[in-house]
Structures are given as structure tokens and as C-alpha cells.
Amino acid sequence: xxxxxxxxxxxxxxxxxxxxxxxxxxxxxxxxxxxxxxxxxxxxxxxxxxxxxxxxxxxxxxxxxxxxxxxxxxxxxxxxxxxxxxxxxxxxxxxxxxxxxxxxxxxxxxxxxxxxxxxxxxxxxxxxxxxxxxxxxxxxxxxxxxxxxxxxxxxxxxxxxxxxxxxxxxxxxxxxxxxxxxxxxxxxxxxxxxxxxxxxxxxxxxxxxxxxxxxxxxxxxxxxxxxxxxxxxxxxxxxxxxxxxxxxxxxxxxxxxxxxxxxxxxxxxxxxxxxxxxxxxxxxxxxxxxxxxxxxxxxxxxxxxxxxxx
Amino acid sequence: xxxxxxxxxxxxxxxxxxxxxxxxxxxxxxxxxxxxxxxxxxxxxxxxxxxxxxxxxxxxxxxxxxxxxxxxxxxxxxxxxxxxxxxxxxxxxxxxxxxxxxxxxxxxxxxxxxxxxxxxxxxxxxxxxxxxxxxxxxxxxxxxxxxxxxxxxxxxxxxxxxxxxxxxxxxxxxxxxxxxxxxxxxxxxxxxxxxxxxxxxxxxxxxxxxxxxxxxxxxxxxxxxxxxxxxxxxxxxxxxxxxxxxxxxxxxxxxxxxxxxxxxxxxxxxxxxxxxxxxxxxxxxxxxxxxxxxxxxxxxxxxxxxxxxxxxxxxxxxxxxxxxxxxxxxxxxxxxxxxxxxxxxxxxxxxxxxxxxxxxxxxxxxxxxxxxxxxxxxxxxxxxxxxxxxxxxxxxxxxxxxxxxxxxxxxxxxxxxxxxxxxxxxxxxxxxxxxxxxxxxxxxxxxxxxxxxxxxxxxxxxxxxxxxxxxxxxxxxxxxxxxxxxxxxxxxxxxxxxxxxxxxxxxxxxxxxxxxxxxxxxxxxxxxxxxxxxxxxxxxxxxxxxxxxxxxxxxxxxxxxxxxxxxxxxxxxxxxx
Numbered sequence: 001x002x003x004x005x006x007x008x009x010x011x012x013x014x015x016x017x018x019x020x021x022x023x024x025x026x027x028x029x030x031x032x033x034x035x036x037x038x039x040x041x042x043x044x045x046x047x048x049x050x051x052x053x054x055x056x057x058x059x060x061x062x063x064x065x066x067x068x069x070x071x072x073x074x075x076x077x078x079x080x081x082x083x084x085x086x087x088x089x090x091x092x093x094x095x096x097x098x099x100x101x102x103x104x105x106x107x108x109x110x111x112x113x114x115x116x117x118x119x120x121x122x123x124x125x126x127x128x129x130x131x132x133x134x135x136x137x138x139x140x141x142x143x144x145x146x147x148x149x150x151x152x153x154x155x156x157x158x159x160x161x162x163x164x165x166x167x168x169x170x171x172x173x174x175x176x177x178x179x180x181x182x183x184x185x186x187x188x189x190x191x192x193x194x195x196x197x198x199x200x201x202x203x204x205x206x207x208x209x210x211x212x213x214x215x216x217x218x219x220x221x222x223x224x225x226x227x228x229x230x231x232x233x234x235x236x237x238x239x240x241x242x243x244x245x246x247x248x249x250x251x252x253x254x255x256x257x258x259x260x261x262x263x264x265x266x267x268x269x270x271x272x273x274x275x276x277x278x279x280x281x282x283x284x285x286x287x288x289x290x291x292x293x294x295x296x297x298x299x300x301x302x303x304x305x306x307x308x309x310x
Numbered sequence: 311x312x313x314x315x316x317x318x319x320x321x322x323x324x325x326x327x328x329x330x331x332x333x334x335x336x337x338x339x340x341x342x343x344x345x346x347x348x349x350x351x352x353x354x355x356x357x358x359x360x361x362x363x364x365x366x367x368x369x370x371x372x373x374x375x376x377x378x379x380x381x382x383x384x385x386x387x388x389x390x391x392x393x394x395x396x397x398x399x400x401x402x403x404x405x406x407x408x409x410x411x412x413x414x415x416x417x418x419x420x421x422x423x424x425x426x427x428x429x430x431x432x433x434x435x436x437x438x439x440x441x442x443x444x445x446x447x448x449x450x451x452x453x454x455x456x457x458x459x460x461x462x463x464x465x466x467x468x469x470x471x472x473x474x475x476x477x478x479x480x481x482x483x484x485x486x487x488x489x490x491x492x493x494x495x496x497x498x499x500x501x502x503x504x505x506x507x508x509x510x511x512x513x514x515x516x517x518x519x520x521x522x523x524x525x526x527x528x529x530x531x532x533x534x535x536x537x538x539x540x541x542x543x544x545x546x547x548x549x550x551x552x553x554x555x556x557x558x559x560x561x562x563x564x565x566x567x568x569x570x571x572x573x574x575x576x577x578x579x580x581x582x583x584x585x586x587x588x589x590x591x592x593x594x595x596x597x598x599x600x601x602x603x604x605x606x607x608x609x610x611x612x613x614x615x616x617x618x619x620x621x622x623x624x625x626x627x628x629x630x631x632x633x634x635x636x637x638x639x640x641x642x643x644x645x646x647x648x649x650x651x652x653x654x655x656x657x658x659x660x661x662x663x664x665x666x667x668x669x670x671x672x673x674x675x676x677x678x679x680x681x682x683x684x685x686x687x688x689x690x691x692x693x694x695x696x697x698x699x700x701x702x703x704x705x706x707x708x709x710x711x712x713x714x715x716x717x718x719x720x721x722x723x724x725x726x727x728x729x730x731x732x733x734x735x736x737x738x739x740x741x742x743x744x745x746x747x748x749x750x751x752x753x754x755x756x757x758x759x760x761x762x763x764x765x766x767x768x769x770x771x772x773x774x775x776x777x778x779x780x781x782x783x784x785x786x787x788x789x790x791x792x793x794x795x796x797x798x799x800x801x802x803x804x805x806x807x808x809x810x811x812x813x814x815x816x817x818x819x820x821x822x823x824x825x826x827x828x829x830x831x832x833x834x835x836x837x838x839x840x841x842x843x844x845x846x847x848x849x850x851x852x853x854x855x856x857x858x859x860x861x862x863x864x865x866x867x868x869x870x871x872x873x874x875x876x877x878x879x880x881x882x883x884x885x886x887x
């Protein structure tokens with residue numbers, strides 16, 4: 001008489017060890033060599049266009065990709081985008097068969113392999129034409145900062161200071177190029193770690209609290225049918241959900257007149273929150289856009305926003 | 311009630327040899343492992359405590375003065391003193407005086423390594439006495455070959471020591487409550503007294519020991535259920551001597567071994583308890599989410615165990631649990647109890663009615679139970695429940711016993727049916743044992759060796775290895791200990807460069823330089839913008855530091871990435887401005 005199946009099952013248990021050992025061997029054999037990343041860079045160099053997104057999947061592979069690709073390919077706009085909607089195409093550089101969720105419904109135009117690295121060219125199913133990017137305008141000097149308290153308006157100075165940075169818990173670094181107000185308050189373009197620790201290129205403008213307001217006036221803004229943007233706070237500033245809301249009030253000024261565009265309130269826990277408002281009456285015009293940032297209290301209000309017209 | 315056969319000299323020799331080999335292996339690999347944050351703090355505390363022991367040796371009266379005690383025992387008084395005292399004494403004895411260890415850190419670490427060896431030894435004894443000698447061997451080896459245990463076993467910290475003391479305490483308790491036929495009166499008193507002393511030392515090792523009553527109280531009730539129930543029926547509650555000893559001697563030993571507790575004992579004990587009952591929540595990643603406060607995810611412990619304990623050990627553990635469970639169900643259903651060895655030649659050396667199995671199950675449950683509560687912080691990864699692993703390994707040992715027997719039976723049948731002739735003097739059972747033993751030990755050995763020195767965030771092949779763990783969003787590292795592993799990069803920096811050392815503690819950095827593990831001319835700095843070069847140690851919540859580096863160094867491209875199996879652990883940025 002044969003043995004019961006349970007005996008065979010128990011006798012087969014050591015096979016788990018052999019399977020484990022085999023799996024370990026296979027996993028080691030699948031490690032992506034450095035050379036594949038370099039080969040992928042050369043492939044991407046030959047395909048990329050100026051307004052493409054170049055990104056890595058999975059996220060944890062990003063340092064390897066950035067090291068191999070360098071700053072020329074991985075610009076800050078590509079490394080820390082507000083979202084993917086502004087890019088007509090994306091070059092997704094991936095390993096281990098992983099893909100980015102936000103590109104899931106994009107059409108695959110082309111796929112190439114560089115060793116174990118896969119490069120996919122994807123097309124945005126809903127392409128947009130960005131007319132003005134407020135972050136870029138600010139960087140190019142087309143943004144001024146004013147500190148407003150009641151009737152008193154204090155212009156702030158664009159200049160260079162020491163980089164402000166720290167260690168864990170500091171928040172976003174404040175770059176050398178920034179606009180500083182004599183009695184406190186500043187604005188600068190930085191990379192914000194959002195609530196989910198994703199990098200976001202944005203205008204860092206921590207509000208002053210109380211009745212004080214920081215006002216940024218952007219000039220030469222080409223308006224379209226829509227204003228699209230995001231705002232958020234440094235992750236540790238909003239994750240405890242114990243801070244005061246921050247309000248971003250957008251309006252036109254100058255030749256376009258004082259026309260409200262939108263008022264957006266960011267509450268702790270909202271994370272990197274998007275907003276979009278139709279601006280059909282402004283479409284085709286070029287003028288000033290004013291951003292007013294306020295909060296009842298300045299405590300931990302490490303606030304950042306970005307927006308574009310499209 | 312169960313009874314047992316005391317371990318033989320051969321058992322002690324075999325268990326001791328396993329433990330000694332483990333300690334030797336740990337010593338051999340110690341220099342390749344950098345210093346985590348906490349080790350830096352404990353090195354400092356150990357040196358402080360060692361000063362007090364020197365004072366005690368040279369001027370005992372002065373050593374007992376409150377000012378002397380407070381000045382030398384205040385630092386790091388949120389953790390008890392036993393291990394830090396041993397770290398300090400080992401440093402004085404084996405580095406300063408005897409020069410056995412060239413590195414002070416190895417001398418500091420040595421007592422914890424010995425504790426690791428002790429846990430291997432006691433696990434073997436437990437397994438050999440309860441199940442069989444080979445179950446004991448496999449249990450001990452399986453414990454030693456868990457990558458996370460191997461990592462922590464190197465450190466001058468408390469996690470492996472408490473694993474050892476938890477196991478020793480339960481072993482002594484079990485010896486105290488389990489009669490040995492013919493045991494003398496002295497032993498009947500000595501084991502319960504030893505249980506009390508050892509419980510005190512366990513309390514003195516780490517606060518996990520507070521949970522031990524959740525193991526011994528229900529177990530003692532089960533063991534003494536008949537006298538207890540008889541006593542309750544006549545209006546009295548007989549309390550076993552072992553429990554009295556643990557309840558009385560435990561706290562006394564706890565206070566006696568910790569000079570900081572000698573003054574203002576009640577408020578200081580209260581402060582100690584409050585620190586741990588209201589412990590800060592540190593950040594830790596789990597399934598791509600950064601947890602920094604309650605509620606903790608209930609899936610955390612089960613998934614982390616599945617992802618970090620070798621699969622063959624887990625499979626044998628499950629087989630062992632099922633086998634013991636079925637055995638006890640059959641025993642309870644049957645008028646004639648089945649033999650504990652479940653037939654087939656040897657097995658239990660304890661005449662058990664389930665008491666040892668219950669003890670093991672309670673030990674696992676009590677060690678893991680808090681991690682299913684929403685308020686328990688999970689920042690320590692697996693290290694906070696290492697106390698469950700010796701008992702997990704013991705069930706795995708029994709699972710191995712069953713598997714090797716079943717394999718022997720199958721191999722024997724195949725050989726007989728097919729008329730096969732095995733080479734030399736090899737028998738079917740020996741062949742089966744060899745095959746099963748190799749399959750049970752070799753994969754964990756290979757995986758553990760491969761994990762070093764990345765063992766804190768090592769993941770097993772079951773979840774895809776290191777890359778699989780990263781895909782799942784499990785933490786890669788914490789404590790900033792991999793700075794030493796970047797030494798080949800640091801070695802190429804210009805002379806007297808400044809380096810942002812990120813999460814590495816200053817004490818740890820200083821010791822790495824003192825011991826020549828990283829270049830001593832490099833100047834460590836504490837903020838991202840200060841360094842010519844900057845290290846970024848990858849944890850989800852540490853990514854903010856990397857984004858700061860993009861601004862301060864002016865580049866998104868790291869100059870160097872330390873990887874393990876193709877997964878980044880540390881990046882280094884260099885200023886391009």
C-alpha cells in the first residue's frame with residue numbers, strides 16, 4: 001500500500017528550500033548592470049525632445065537613472081514636475097517590468113530595450129499647450145514680491161543670499177536666488193517634498209500669518225482658456241493636520257483690470273492639491289497675474305505653489 | 311503534568327559548539343558592519359558606566375555616593391543597565407587591558423554577540439529536550455540564519471540580548487515548573503529561584519520583559535491547573551513558587567543591577583515606564599506609505615516576517631505548528647494518548663501533555679501580540695519582535711523532524727521498491743536526513759551571507775529579494791549605519807573634504823574615523839549645504855534631504871550610488887556650484 005498523501009507532502013517540504021535557493025539565484029541574475037543604464041541614456045539622448053518628460057520606474061530606481069543620465073537629460077522640470085499633464089510625450093525608463101501609474105492611459109508609441117532597461121515613448125492622450133509657467137516666469141525675473149499689511153505695501157528685493165538648508169525636518173531648501181522682504185518674508189523657486197514625499201518644483205512662499213500678506217505679481221503672462229495649478233506644504237508641516245489653512249488668491253491686474261481668477265484654500269492633509277479654473281474671458285490676452293498668499297498663523301506654513309496657463 | 315529528561319553533557323556540548331561557532335562568525339564579520347545611530351549612543355553610555363566600575367574597584371565608598379552615580383549613570387537612562395554595563399566592562403577588559411580586540415567597537419559589541427550565541431545554545435537545548443536533538447540543531451541553526459537576526463546579533467544594542475534573555479528566562483522557568491523524575495529537593499528550589507533572578511536580568515536587559523507575565527501566568531495556570539482548581543474550590547489560590555520568585559526577585563534584581571535606580575527609585579521607575587509607554591513614533595515605510603503615528607498597520611508584523619525570515623524556515627514552522635496541533639487534538643480526542651513521538655523512532659524527550667508547545671506558542675504570541683495593537687509604534691522594523699524567533703525556530707525544528715522522517719520513509723520505500731543500492735554505508739534515513747538538512751540550512755545560509763552588511767533591510771527570495779522589498783515599498787534602511795559601506799567612495803574624496811553624514815550619529819561617525827573605517831581627515835557636517843559632498847541614506851521620509859541636496863549641490867545626479875542587488879541604499883552628491 002502506498003503512503004498517504006500527507007507523508008508525501010511533508011516529505012516534500014525541504015523542496016521549499018531548494019525553490020528558495022533557486023529564486024535567490026534568479027533574482028541575483030536579474031540585477032540590472034550599470035552598463036545598461038548608460039546604454040539606456042544613449043538611447044534616450046537620441047529620442048528625447050525638449051518638452052518631453054523623462055522619468056524612471058519604479059521610483060526607487062530614480063537615483064540610478066539620474067546618475068547615469070545626468071542633469072542635461074534630467075532637468076529639474078523633469079525630476080520634479082507638478083504633474084504629467086503638461087508633457088506631450090513621456091520617455092519612461094523602466095526596469096523589472098514596472099510602469100508609472102500616472103502614465104497608464106498614455107499611448108505607447110515606441111519601445112526599446114537597452115539590456116535589462118526598457119525605454120517606452122508614450123503619448124499624452126490629452127495634450128495641452130502651456131502658454132506661461134508661473135514658476136519659470138518667476139525664475140526669469142518676471143515676478144515681484146510685495147509684503148502687504150493693511151495699507152502699507154513694502155516692496156521686496158530680488159537678490160542672492162546663502163542657501164538655507166538643514167537636515168531631516170528642515171523642509172525645502174531655499175536657494176541663493178530669491179526675493180527677500182526687509183521685515184521678513186521671501187519667495188523662491190525650490191523643490192518641495194510633498195505630503196507623499198514626491199519632489200515638486202514650485203514657488204516657495206511661506207505666509208507671514210495674521211493680516212500680513214505676501215503678494216507676487218507676475219508680468220507678461222499669456223493667458224489661455226484655463227489656469228491650472230497645484231499647491232501644498234512641506235510634508236512634515238501638514239501631515240499632523242494641526243496647522244492653519246493657507247489661502248492662495250489669484251487675480252489679474254494691470255491692463256487686464258482687477259479680475260478675480262480663483263481663490264484656493266489649502267488645508268493640512270490636502271497634500272499636493274491640484275486646481276484648475278476656466279479663464280475664457282482672458283484667453284489670448286497678455287498681462288499681469290497676482291498671487292496673494294495668506295494664513296491666519298505662520299506656524300509651520302511652509303507653503304509652495306505652481307500654476308500655468310494653457 | 312509533563313516531565314522531562316535533563317539535557318546531557320552531549321547536549322550542552324553540541325549546543326555550546328553551535329553558539330560558539332555563531333559568535334566566531336559574528337566576530338569575523340563585525341568590522342565590515344558600520345555603526346547604527348543607537349550603537350553610537352550605547353558606546354558612549356557604556357564608557358560612562360565603565361568609569362563607574364573603575365571607581366567602584368578603586369574607591370568603592372565614592373562610587374556609591376549619589377553624585378557619582380548620577381554623573382555616570384544618567385546618560386541614556388531610558389534603557390536598563392545590564393547590557394551597557396557588559397559592553398563597558400568588555401571594552402575595559404578585552405580592549406583596554408587584555409588587548410584581545412583591536413577595535414574598541416568589537417569589545418563593546420562582544421557581550422551582545424555572546425548573547426546571540428547564548429540564544430542559539432538555549433534554543434538548541436529547548437528543542438533537544440522537547441522534541442529531538444536534530445530538531446534542536448535545526449531550530450538553533452534556523453534562528454542563527456535569519457538575516458535580520460544575523461544583522462542585529464553584531465550590534466552593541468539590546469534587541470538580540472533581549473531575544474537571548476527572553477529565551478533563557480523561559481527555559482529556566484520551564485525547567486522550574488517541569489518535574490524531572492528523581493530531582494533532588496535542592497533542584498526543586500534552585501530552579502524557581504533561578505527563574506526569579508533570570509527574570510530580573512531579563513527586565514534589566516530591555517523592556518520587552520514586561521510582557522513575559524503574559525507568557526508565564528497562563529502557562530503556569532495550565533501546568534498547575536489541577537491543584538489551582540482544587541484550591542479555588544476550597545477557597546484558596548495556591549501560587550507556584552516559581553511565580554512568587556519571579557514576582558519578588560525579578561524587580562529586586564532589576565533595581566539592584568541599575569545604580570541609577572538606587573536614588574528616587576519610584577519616580578525614576580515611573581519615568582522609565584512613562585518613556586516607553588509614551589514612546590515617540592519615528593518614521594518608517596510600509597507598503598509605500600510613511601507611518602509616523604498611530605494607528606499602526608495590522609499587516610505589518612505578518613508581512614515583515616514573511617518577507618525577512620527564510621521561506622524554508624517558515625514552511626517548517628507551519629508544518630511544525632500543524633503537526634503539534636494535530637497531535638494534541640488527537641491526544642484530547644483519544645482515550646489512549648498517542649505517543650508524543652508520534653511513532654517512527656524517537657522524537658519527544660519530554661513526556662508532554664502540551665505544556666512545552668503551549669509555552670512556545672505563548673512566547674510567540676506575547677512577542678508579536680503588541681504589534682497587532684494600533685498604538686504600538688512600528689519604527690523598529692523586525693527588531694522589536696526578535697523575541698518570537700527562537701520559538702518560531704523551535705516549531706520549525708519539529709517541522710524538520712517530521713519532514714526528515716517522512717522523507718526517510720519515502721526514500722526507503724523508493725529504494726526498496728526499485729531495488730536501488732545506495733553508495734557505501736549510506737542508508738535511506740541518512741540520505742533523507744542529509745537532503746532535508748541541506749535544504750533546510752543551505753538556503754538560509756546563502757541568503758544570510760548575501761545580506762551582509764545590508765541585513766537591516768534584507769528581504770528574502772519569497773518577496774523577490776532586495777529589489778522585491780523595494781518594489782513592495784518596505785523600508786530599506788534606518789539608523790544611517792551604511793555610511794561605512796560607502797568608504798570606497800569616501801576614500802576618493804580630496805583631502806580634508808567635508809561630508810554631510812545625514813542620519814549617521816556623531817558618536818558613530820567619530821568611532822568609524824577613530825577605528826580607521828572611514829578616512830580620519832574627512833570633516834563630518836550636519837546640514838545638507840555645508841559639505842563638499844553629501845550622503846543621502848534612503849528611507850521614504852529622508853527623501854526631503856535628497857531634494858535639499860538638489861538645491862544645495864546644484865545637481866540631480868548623484869556622484870555615487872551604493873547599491874545592493876541593484877537597489878540604491880545611499881547616494882552621494884557633490885557640489886557643482
